[in-house]
Amino acid sequence: MKKTGGKSHGAPEDPGLVHAKSSEATTEEMRVVLRSRAKALAREPEREGAAEEYLEILAFLLAHETYAIETRFIREVYPLTELTPLPCTPDYIRGIINIRGQILTIIDMKKFFDLPEKGITNLNRVIVVEEGDMAMGILADEITGIRNIPKSDRNPPLPTMTGIHAGYIQGVAGEGLILMDMERFLNDRQLIVHEEVGK
């Protein structure tokens, strides 16, 4: 597949599909089928030419807007079950959680970017992002999925679109997907809490 820029990033043929149709499959056969199917599904999505052409992103909903983060910054997505609020911290620090014995800071981007509160939101997903020493969980209302977007398909953000400062946005893709500049966000000194008593 040459880099023709087409969107057909070869959905791998499902080898299980053919076998499954033969109705008199024994359990052993079934197992083989299921295993091969699982393998096929577990395979990393094909990324021929994607290195230059595509960005793999995770899209999520936050305050009724769809944002996207490049997956290279994402360690995992975690359900938010219990949160320990931390006193004496700025309001964008929502608290800390325990992920397999590790303490992770949870950030509310709405508060950090001073986004207007639009109705009831349901912040129950944590997107764990990291770069270097910096690791944190970003709250999201809903994860809408992982996909590849062509690098060229990016427009400058519309001024009316969102409250996030344009500096933290790489661009807007296709149907209003706001691509965040995670590199800049994670390296932002403003994010760091360093406060002494009495100052």
Add this chain to the structure above:
Amino acid sequence: MAGKNDAFMKRLLATFTVEADEHIKNITAGLIDLEKDLEPQVKAGMIETVFREAHSLKGAARAVNRSDMETICRSLETVFAELKRREIDLSPSLFDTLHRSVDMLNTITLSPPAEAAAGPVEISRITEKLEQAAGGEIETQEAIGDVKPPPEDAPRTSEPETLSPGPEFPVREIDETARKQKKSMSTVRISMEKLDSLLRQSEEMLTLKLMADRHLEDQLDLAHFFGLWNKQWAKIYPVICEFHRLQEKSEKQDGKRRQDDIRFARLLEFGERTHDNMKILESKLAELRRRSDRDRYATGLMVDNLLGDVKQILMLPFSTLFEAFPKLLRDLSHDQGKDVELSIRGGEIEIDRRILEEMRTVFIHLLRNTIDHGIEKPEARTKNGKPPRGMIQIAVSRSEGNRVEILLTDDGGGIDPGGLKEASCKRGIVSEEEARKLTEQDALPLVFQSGVSTSPIITDISGRGLGLAIVREKIEKFGGRVSIETERHKGTTLRMTLPLTVATFRGVLVTAAERPFIIPTTDVERTVRIKREEIRTVENRETLSLEGITIPLVKLSDVLELSERTDESPVITVLILESRGKRIGFRVDEILTEQEILVKGMSQPLSRVRNITAATILGSGKVVPVLNVSDLVKSAAASAVRPVAPAAPEAGGDTARKTVLVVEDSITSRMLLKNILETSGYLVKTAVDGIDGISQLKTEEFDAVVSDVDMPRMNGFNLTEKIRGDKKLARLPVVLVTALGSREDRERGIDVGANAYIVKNSFDQSNLLETLRRLV
């Protein structure tokens, strides 16, 4: 006593062997580097390094009475002092001599003290050579100290015999350990990284232990549930029996079974089967509990052992370092005709072994300095009106965050800033003009400069002005700090702070504003429960009196900037926390427990959070912040500037306005209530029914709820029940306002937990307002 001493000497000697080995390696490496063709400046630095290593080794050798090694080191030191001043040059023959003397040191280290005595001739030969190399044409002060070694040697080796009775036996034992050490050398070097990871993982196992505790608690709860069920069954069982009888009777009378009876019999049968099943479950649970208990015990033991051993690898209490000091001090002070008593506090505090090992050198230097320069001779002390016996105190205490503070205090003559300035001028560290400008306070740090000494004479113990320079270097290497305070004729205090690195500790679990927090146990001086009346207000601040001492009292929730409903309980739980000599009482909701805590540092973006130093994970998996007591005390002191009233934001001014939620389906009544409440100063939010009400209560903070009873979707009674059933809201005052005036309704209102029940037909404003005022 003798046995204890023996064991100690063995340990001491073993430690010395390792330390000496380190120093010798460094000296050898330094010598080899010096032989290379290097820039003079680089060389000077290396000479300094080797000089210090020799100096440190000398000190260590002295601590274990290895006078042979001490003699060689002293001569080595002299040579390097001369090299430093460039009085002599590095010649190949000098290198030979130096290397040979280092080799000899190595041999002596590896051989037990008794055998070392075999080579006094060799030792004196090598020291002679060194001395020749160093001296010859120049008469230096160092020479004074170095001429003496041979005569000094004899008495010192005989010293142990006179001081400790029956040395033969212990010495032989030491020989054996030393030999064993030599043979096996059973030490391995492992990178710190690997050890750290090992420690981290073993510490993580603590969670297992806490989890096991938690499981057992859960099972206990289940068992209680069964107990409750048993009681209920016992109550209902007679009823079931009664039904059985009735049924049988009716069967006999009618002679046939009716459809209803059959169904009823099945129901009864099912009830009994359920009972049997419950019984089986109960006994299974009991078995499960027994097994869990056993497992918990086994897990606990294994985890504790593992963690203990791993900690053993990395952490040591200060006492392992300090136990050598009484002897060292006694020997040193006897030599100088001085009388000194050493007192040690905080030896149980554990610190990373890596740091502790370096502290050995630091303390040996410091104690020598103190004996030599600090403590005066008994006659001089008596003349100054001080007890003839000098006091040296070492006090270790935990300080801010993950650090430890070590105070070394003596009641000696103090440091003379004038002399210090003079000495610094002489060494060219400050110009004369600068020295004149320096205040006494500013001059003090000069003692940490290499080569500065106020001692008029260089002795074999000190006077070269190296000690404190080394001390500072070592402490700063670990990110520690050292400072000095002194008062002429009163004494000197050296204050060192060091990081503890991977310290594990215990914490007190408390709640404030209904949230859990951990306070390090070591920071809690004590906990007290006092009656509300015992709180005194002094200059607008709350205080409590403890054994006649007035201690400021603050609310932990206030210091942590958490809002809290006013707590009217008659007894108040207070933790007395101490930091830097300040004691403050912190009010908490309650103390839950005291337990082992696995401290988990917070990482970027939380670089430093006020009042919070880390977090921990409880057995339930809940994350709890660990508080920084030093910050808390500072925060409390800062809030003390403000008078009491504004400190509690709800207490006065605009912020004191209470928020009331009005739940009412009729818009007219809603408007009316809102209006009444707003005019008397409440902030009012409204909800259209119980469902709306409860969802607002969950998202916002309210001080009270005023609710109608008869509403669609969820009525007032159900709303009240929901509020009482919610952990966070359980104590929220609820006023039911209703047209239902019957006694049953009123009782129902009380049953579901409403604080007040106002009937609309008797409703007038003052009634409602009065009720609210009483409640919030």
